Amino acid sequence: MITYILRRTATAVIVVIGVMLAIFAALHLVYPSPARAVLGLKATPQAVAAFNHTHGYDRPLWHQFLTYINQTVHLNFGESLKQNQSVGQLFKENAGRSALLSGVALVIAVLIAVPLGIAQAVKRNSIFDYTATGVSFFLYSWPIFFVCLVLIAVFSLKLNWLPFEASQATSVFGVVRDAKSMILPVSALVIVSVAAFSRYMRSSALDNLAQDYIKVARAKGLSERSVLFRHLTRNSSLPIITLVGLSLPDLLAGNLIVESVFNYQGLGLLFFTALGNEDYPILLAYTLVGAILVVIGNLVADIALTLADPRIRLI
Amino acid sequence: MTPLVFRRSRFSFVALAAAGAILLAACGSSGSSGGGGKQAPNGAGSTSTTEGQYGTLPAESSNVITGGTVTYDIENGSQPQYIMPVTPGADTSVYNAEFQYLLYRPLYWTPQGNRPIINQALSLAKLPVYSNGNKTLTIHMNSQYKWSDGKPVTAQDVEFFIDILRAAVKENNANFGNYTPGAFPDNVVSMKTPDPATLVLNLDRAYNPNWYTDTQLVVIQPMPSQDWNIASTGGPHLDPSNAANAKKIYDFLNSEAKKVGTYASNPLWKVVDGPFKLTSFNPTTDANTMVPNPTYGGPVKPKFAELKAVYFTSSTAEFNALRAGKINVGGVPSADIPQVPLLRRTGYNVYGYPDLGFSYIVFNFKDKTNHWNNIISQLYVRQALAHLEDQQAIIKGVYHGAAAEAYGPVPAIPATNYVPANASTDPYPYSISDATNLLKSHGWNVVPNGTTTCQNPGTGPNQCGAGIPKGQNLNFTVYYTNDPPVAGQETIALQGAAKQIGVNITPVAKTFNFIIQNYDDPSAPQNNNKWQVENFGGFNEDIYPTTDEIFNIKGSFNEGGYTDPKADQLINASKFSSNPDALKAEASYITENLPAIFTPNEDRISAWKGITGPPDSFASLSQFGFTPEYWQLTK
Numbered sequence: 001m002i003t004y005i006l007r008r009t010a011t012a013v014i015v016v017i018g019v020m021l022a023i024f025a026a027l028h029l030v031y032p033s034p035a036r037a038v039l040g041l042k043a044t045p046q047a048v049a050a051f052n053h054t055h056g057y058d059r060p061l062w063h064q065f066l067t068y069i070n071q072t073v074h075l076n077f078g079e080s081l082k083q084n085q086s087v088g089q090l091f092k093e094n095a096g097r098s099a100l101l102s103g104v105a106l107v108i109a110v111l112i113a114v115p116l117g118i119a120q121a122v123k124r125n126s127i128f129d130y131t132a133t134g135v136s137f138f139l140y141s142w143p144i145f146f147v148c149l150v151l152i153a154v155f156s157l158k159l160n161w162l163p164f165e166a167s168q169a170t171s172v173f174g175v176v177r178d179a180k181s182m183i184l185p186v187s188a189l190v191i192v193s194v195a196a197f198s199r200y201m202r203s204s205a206l207d208n209l210a211q212d213y214i215k216v217a218r219a220k221g222l223s224e225r226s227v228l229f230r231h232l233t234r235n236s237s238l239p240i241i242t243l244v245g246l247s248l249p250d251l252l253a254g255n256l257i258v259e260s261v262f263n264y265q266g267l268g269l270l271f272f273t274a275l276g277n278e279d280y281p282i283l284l285a286y287t288l289v290g291a292i293l294v295v296i297g298n299l300v301a302d303i304a305l306t307l308a309d310p311r312i313r314l315i
Numbered sequence: 316m317t318p319l320v321f322r323r324s325r326f327s328f329v330a331l332a333a334a335g336a337i338l339l340a341a342c343g344s345s346g347s348s349g350g351g352g353k354q355a356p357n358g359a360g361s362t363s364t365t366e367g368q369y370g371t372l373p374a375e376s377s378n379v380i381t382g383g384t385v386t387y388d389i390e391n392g393s394q395p396q397y398i399m400p401v402t403p404g405a406d407t408s409v410y411n412a413e414f415q416y417l418l419y420r421p422l423y424w425t426p427q428g429n430r431p432i433i434n435q436a437l438s439l440a441k442l443p444v445y446s447n448g449n450k451t452l453t454i455h456m457n458s459q460y461k462w463s464d465g466k467p468v469t470a471q472d473v474e475f476f477i478d479i480l481r482a483a484v485k486e487n488n489a490n491f492g493n494y495t496p497g498a499f500p501d502n503v504v505s506m507k508t509p510d511p512a513t514l515v516l517n518l519d520r521a522y523n524p525n526w527y528t529d530t531q532l533v534v535i536q537p538m539p540s541q542d543w544n545i546a547s548t549g550g551p552h553l554d555p556s557n558a559a560n561a562k563k564i565y566d567f568l569n570s571e572a573k574k575v576g577t578y579a580s581n582p583l584w585k586v587v588d589g590p591f592k593l594t595s596f597n598p599t600t601d602a603n604t605m606v607p608n609p610t611y612g613g614p615v616k617p618k619f620a621e622l623k624a625v626y627f628t629s630s631t632a633e634f635n636a637l638r639a640g641k642i643n644v645g646g647v648p649s650a651d652i653p654q655v656p657l658l659r660r661t662g663y664n665v666y667g668y669p670d671l672g673f674s675y676i677v678f679n680f681k682d683k684t685n686h687w688n689n690i691i692s693q694l695y696v697r698q699a700l701a702h703l704e705d706q707q708a709i710i711k712g713v714y715h716g717a718a719a720e721a722y723g724p725v726p727a728i729p730a731t732n733y734v735p736a737n738a739s740t741d742p743y744p745y746s747i748s749d750a751t752n753l754l755k756s757h758g759w760n761v762v763p764n765g766t767t768t769c770q771n772p773g774t775g776p777n778q779c780g781a782g783i784p785k786g787q788n789l790n791f792t793v794y795y796t797n798d799p800p801v802a803g804q805e806t807i808a809l810q811g812a813a814k815q816i817g818v819n820i821t822p823v824a825k826t827f828n829f830i831i832q833n834y835d836d837p838s839a840p841q842n843n844n845k846w847q848v849e850n851f852g853g854f855n856e857d858i859y860p861t862t863d864e865i866f867n868i869k870g871s872f873n874e875g876g877y878t879d880p881k882a883d884q885l886i887n888a889s890k891f892s893s894n895p896d897a898l899k900a901e902a903s904y905i906t907e908n909l910p911a912i913f914t915p916n917e918d919r920i921s922a923w924k925g926i927t928g929p930p931d932s933f934a935s936l937s938q939f940g941f942t943p944e945y946w947q948l949t950k
Contacts, residue, residue: 030829036838037828039404039489041854042864044871045838046496047404050488082405084396084573085598093599149631157638164635168626170599260391263632265600273391278828 034278098266105189117201245301367719369667394601400536407492428931475540529859600626667920674853689782701743723906735903767817
């Protein structure tokens, strides 16, 4: 296992460097300098030149890339070109809030989707199954932006039960204390995730229900509860484990829409704003973090699979 | 006063907001939007509407309370991010200025209501007196203004600003967003303060007084010379007239201004001359809170207890807050105009008016591909294309009535002192037949819904023009910005009209950044032959709206490489002559000569609730004039 993890880590480093190179090249080839985006349309040529010199955009591309690598190795992500703060500070301010929103939504979604999918599989072709399938398809077809607006329109503006915006607390602890205001944004994420996860779960459970080991378990007199929880759930969860692993990057990145509609400042929005401003230091750091999370997510999923199913061996 | 910025929606999520508007429309009850154009808007109002105005301005109420908190919106992408008046280009925006001006007043305040002119009642100094053939000007300070530590705002404070500004731009041209080499402060040869209330500036040459006051002096924001003339916290007070000292002071002030998290606690920023003092500033969102500055010397002091800037991640979130009645003042994005009746029903007042500036569809005069440069250099071709633009239909269909017709760089709305006669009547009104006739009379075979071609090449009065061969078509591509969506809608409308005279337009969407960085003749000459026409928006303008740098031959922002010696001459006169009507002549010629197709100017709409004040204090929001000190909460 340790050898495997070390080998995967080495591969991950290569992948991450490749991503860094690709993103850096793509950014600089499309826009060699962000000066006009940052300084505005009425930036004089002299101001543009001064900006480029100050930030090194007048240097050869290879020189800029090596500088970027050197800074990254030293965990220095530079200063935002627009926000008068270091990228590290901006990440620190926003990452916890994004991770909390996504993490809570992910856990709740899994806790709902797994039993729901199994229940549907066990009671397949029943009214319950048809209803759950219909609702899942219905919700899955909704863009998340639309889900957010419906929730706000109904539960905030019409019924006035819940706040129209997420918690405005700046600390994670503050957000946790303001749980009521997080109900709608978390619900929006849960709704779209449950729809997807439960479909995978149902499909996987259906496959497993037809397996001999389930028949054997039942034949030897195990209770239905035991069959479902001890045998079926564990074996049917493999696709969900993979999906959850791949969802890890979403902890930081995946909630641009929810953050924007529910007025919740987070990393997704930070990235989107930086994209509009061509704020290179933020864009480079964000994609780097994203790449690392993808790699970690895959690794975690692989390891979790071996724990769930000992027949799977990491080699 | 208004910094020069690109005329672009502040809202980054216009598309999302549009979808939101659809949903909210479905959830709420329907109703006419009211307002806009020449229609009579609904809603309680006491003043009559004028063209281009959206909504009405209610009369000031006497049903008020003292104290309380007034809340207003700041949105993602338009947050204040720099507190010191010598603001770098990266942080320069009208929104940053709104924030700063609450703390640090500009020497000359604009606007006055919805008129982009100097408001003398709110200015720190009287209008300058020009002498010595317009090479010298004298500024007399208004005596009632004081810093929050009790010291008067003096001519030395203006001088200090200029000294620090000089140091900033000498260090790096990008250190001041409104700096153009050769202009202010470079054009100030010397200055003196014969007494604390008087500043004399000697200029490097004679300038048009209107140009100098309205474009150069309006960038001045006096700074507390006796408190900020230090190079370190607790350090000795330095003489800023010494360039080396000025650099040290600037470096220190700039480094402190970059510490966003300390804005509310740093003693430097506690010395203010504006109507408010900062008490909290959230570095993550830039949301902030201010309280009244008791020493403010302006004509009206704040009567409420707290002013809160509430941050929103998107215009959708901001509009939801308006719908929920959670903020007193907020902007209304154009995509949400159909929802205005819902706001009115919950007690909001809504008013909009175009801010000073112009929007245009830019011709590239340097693209030689397919003889485009020869085609577009013909005035009759530009006139024919201008006739294809149906401004009234665009205002109604694209802007929901919240825009005003504009035919040149100085529009009739909002009114300034420089509106030319031809700004009030469209010199090239929408007319397919006029466009057809112009082309036919110059040797083109017009094929409606087909392809119009040149049949009579040559340089005669009834021929196509120099460099246009027989069989040449008039087809071209328009690159338009995908955000805000109005640029695309305008372009599609033009495409439809052009088809009727056999001109085939290919609309291509690009990001705003891509267009301004790649399709701009002065800064990206390598791409001069890659684009014919573009629609990226336009410009906000100074209150003296000359097109200097935009339409003169060597203009840094002359996107399409427009070249016209007479235009240059007129622009030059606007800047340097003593003729007070020079700008009118310039604007009139540009309007007639069509370096671009000028498009309607969108209203800047605000909604407010639970507060009252003089109508002008709300009308000025349309011109980025933010004067909450005039407001009071209502019972």
